[in-house]
Amino acid sequence: MAYGWDLEAEEYDREFSDRALLKRILSYFGPYKRSMAIVIFFITISSLTSAFVPVLISVIINNLETNKNILYLIFIVILILILNLLSWVFNYFQQRHSFRVVGGVVLDLRRDATNAVLNHDLSFFDRNPTGKIVSRVNSDSDTFGTTVDLSIQLVSSILIVLFLLIIMFFINLILTLAMIISVPMFFVLALSFRKIARKRTLLGQRALASVNDFVKESFSGIRIAKTFRQEEKLYEKFNKVNDTSYKVSLRRAFVLNAIFPSLGIIQGIVITLLVFYGGNSVLGGEISAGDLNLFLQGLNYLFFPLLSIASFWPTFQAGMSASERIFALIDTVPIVVQTDNIVPSRLKGEIEIKNLIFHYEKNKKVFDNFNLSIGPGESVAIVGHTGAGKSSLAKLIARFYEFQGGDILVDGISIRNYDLKEYRTQIGIIPQSPFLFADTIENNIKYCCKNANREDVYNALNITSGIDWIEDISNGLETNIGERGSRLSMGQRQLVVFARVLLEGPSILILDEATASVDPFTETKIQDALQKTIEGRTSIIIAHRLWTVRHVDRIIVLDNGKIIEEGNHEILMAKGGKYAELYNTYFRHQSLQYIQELCERKA
């Protein structure tokens, strides 16, 4: 665990009241009540025993000074030995349980956070970047754990300080006062350093981030730099950035390194005071040498605990903020809420959208009184400019977002009334850029269905695109395709997803066609897979392919959330309206005609 004198910790604005937050945090310790009790018990007696040792040493010295009673001395020495051993043993048990408690609490927090996050609606992920969420779940919980540990250490530190000071108080008031002076001085010094340290640390972080960015850019564009012989220039710029980072870091380091010596100076002054007053008292016969030794040694015993206490507050705040951020994750109110739990039998795939009203944000209505009927097994292509509402429609049917008015009925029942997870298993969704897991091709295809075996996977592939392209890949179905499936091409990823959807066998298919071009061989396979996948199920396709609009049952042209044209390709082209315009802008160049038209040869 960290030795944690974190004088550079940041404080964020907090919304929870301290009380409410503490209450909630404490509830996580509930299951560990027994261990916590053990920890507190052992910490107390461990602190007391270790604080007792210097006292006993001073007793010995006093005895040596006065009457040198051997038996008494032997007794005390044995006592000291026992206390040393006990102190270590108590500390051992305390640490073991303490780690168990912290580890358990952090695990519980992480589990709750992850569960909550995975079950949030999609709108949550629109608002919160993945990186930040992961950081909250993993890293903030870590910070929290460190704070808990430090809080436990704090109890020990406080006990030691209190105990020693009380004893010293009874021995000699003035000397105790001399020691107590150091306490506020410690605090003031530590806290004022904190401010400066934080500022310098931020500057240091920024400088290092600049270096990071520069390195990133240099090596991203290294080919261009080399092609145009720009290495020299890059090197010069780099040196400037690097030197700045050096200077800033050096200044920061100077500040941070001044802390311990400064505290050491305070210590030195206090020791001098002790020698002065203590010396006088010894000379005057008011205190014994042993007591003086206790005071002198006491300062050493107090140093580390005092430092822990001084740097505790900012670390504590950091921990509270961290827990607050995690609770904020968990507490997000779900927007998509089901009103019933009907488990659908095999859906026919009849979709009825009635007077739909939907907006992502307050002012921008996407759909206003929108109506659409799709029959079971029908294939519908949706076209329109960006922002017309195409993807929104698909996402609403999948129940990724909540609509504000009207209703969407599938097989006559509102999709709000279905059991959400069962409903979703009957809907196959293929997004624009298909996401694959860093796993084998086989496992990616089987992802939806626990009971699928390799034969099922082969079948699904065979039906959609054929399996020959798999054999060209190094390990076939067992190939690990890397993060996000990066070892496969865009087109190949699409083929995997088509196979997965076929294996899932949904009643309704929602497909958002990819816009990236794909090599001609894979393109033909994708067309095959598409044809097979839309067979026999209701399909809603946001179309970008010429082939698609030519082969679906119906085309719907959306503009600003309204259907302005409907029909098939030939009819709509003949009309010469919006569809024809869209065709000429987006689809025409996929046609053979267009290719033939490019007669301009290079001279």
Added chain:
Amino acid sequence: MQNKKSNPIYTNYVEFSPGRDPFEKSRKKGSRRWILSHIFYGSNKLFIIIVLFTTIVASNLSSITLVVIGNAVTDFLIGNESSLQFYVITILLLSIGTPILRLINYMLREVIAQRLERDCRKEFYANLLGKSQSFHDQQKIGELMARATDDVRTMNYLISPAISLIFESFTALIIPLFYIVSFYPSQLIFAPLIFTVSFYFSLKSYIKKIGPVTGRLRSFYGMMNATLNEALTGIEVVKATAQEYKESEKYFEHAKSYRDAFVEQGYIEAKYLPILLLALTITGGLIHAIILNFYGLINIGQIIAYLGLLALLRFPTFISIFVFAIIRLAVSSAQRLLELMNIKTEIDENIEGYSKLIEGDIKFENVTFFYPGNEKPVLKNVSFEIQAGHTLAIVGTTGSGKTTLAKLISRLYDVNEGKILIDNIDIRNYALKSLRNQISHVDQDVFLFSTSIFENISFGHASSIEKVIEVAKEAQAHDFILNLPEQYDSEVGERGVQLSGGERQRIAIARAFLVDPKILILDDSTSAIDSNTEDQIQKAIRNILKNRTTILITHRLSQIRWADLIIVLKAGEIIAKGTHEELLKTSEEYQRIFIKKFDVKIEELIKQCEET
């Protein structure tokens, strides 16, 4: 003709070097030597001496302070009043002087540490700049960044605090011993000496046990991050397939393993013996001192001083808990840095080679190529010829070898079998500089620097704005640039204008126009199928193809159709070669593409061609 099949000749080919490299030799001698050469570099030597000196002096001062205190107590017990003033002043000076000395010490060690970081980073960066393109093609940017910032930073921590703390601990273990021997009965050295020995052994055992656990903690944490990150990035899929529970379980497994390793680490830390050893040592010393006191060999003041000297051992005891972790991290960072820096490249610059203006005839003769370290060939027996000024289109799926083929022309790698000829001369006989200067690449993922559009187009070539506008017009980029807030001065990148894929591509094409190479390699494989600026992009591409030999890697059937020569690659082999008309008649695979795509019969397709 050099036949570099399996053992290429490695040389220290360096494409850039900023002057004398003082660390060149030490890099090859292992991480320890390398680190040491940095520590002792230049004026650091003086600082190190001062640091060592001040550390030793400060330690001495601490010990002296204690001796003085002991003498003070002795004097006070006797009743010597006059000595009080002397002692107070002396102790004040000593107690304040020691921290001040420490301050100087820390400042200087910081300078050494920060310099180490700065110089390591500089060395790393320059070294990487000098590496060939083939090296860079194999690196992940994220990795390079982590090395250059984080790993180099760890080296800083190696000095400050790690090594300096170790040295301080060492002096704190040794120097008090001298004072004990000098001022007090020598046998009192017994207790601290036993401590030092037992401390060494228990520390060794502790480090051995905790190392693997810390490693496991780090790796589980990494897995937690990776799993959660993946599930959230693909949350749509997770929700669509209703697999939230599965992902949650996956994550929980890793989090549980982390917790178990965490608890295990706690067990090991709880058993940390040196703390107990220290307490026993102080007690043992006390007993020893008491006995000596009974024999009259030592007085009370001296006992107090002796106990104080023993207490100085607390410093190394507590510091050692975490200092070794830092050292371990630093050494592994150093190894990673050296690993990268010591990679050699296999291409030599061939200064004596041909250096002439290229016409642009390209010929591949039975070329076979393996990536270094791989067994499966990426290209197998590839042969073709493209005449100067013509366009070659390469068609194939991912992994078919298209991009590799293009890389070989620039000699980013050398072929294993066969040869590549430009203007009938083997490219290995050209001076590398001359060869590369005349071949340009327009890449798949166009990289633009975060500077102005003008600078991105004119990159490296001093050009007038008129010339830049001229090429921008040819590349069909001029119009959209005019629509930007500051037109040619607009900044690109994170803090600037966001450009679409098609717009970036046209800027790269403008750049290529400016360079006007004889051979152009244009990788167009990530275009969009539904771009509304398709006409402009087509025009830009057709413009750039004129009057130069172009290797075109594209999916655009329009471009393929009009190429002078088309090669169809599958698994590294050419399965079809010819013009569009020839391939339609002879290659089944090629036919299938066009038939399926356009839903027409083969006869119609051939008829259309003959009409043109």
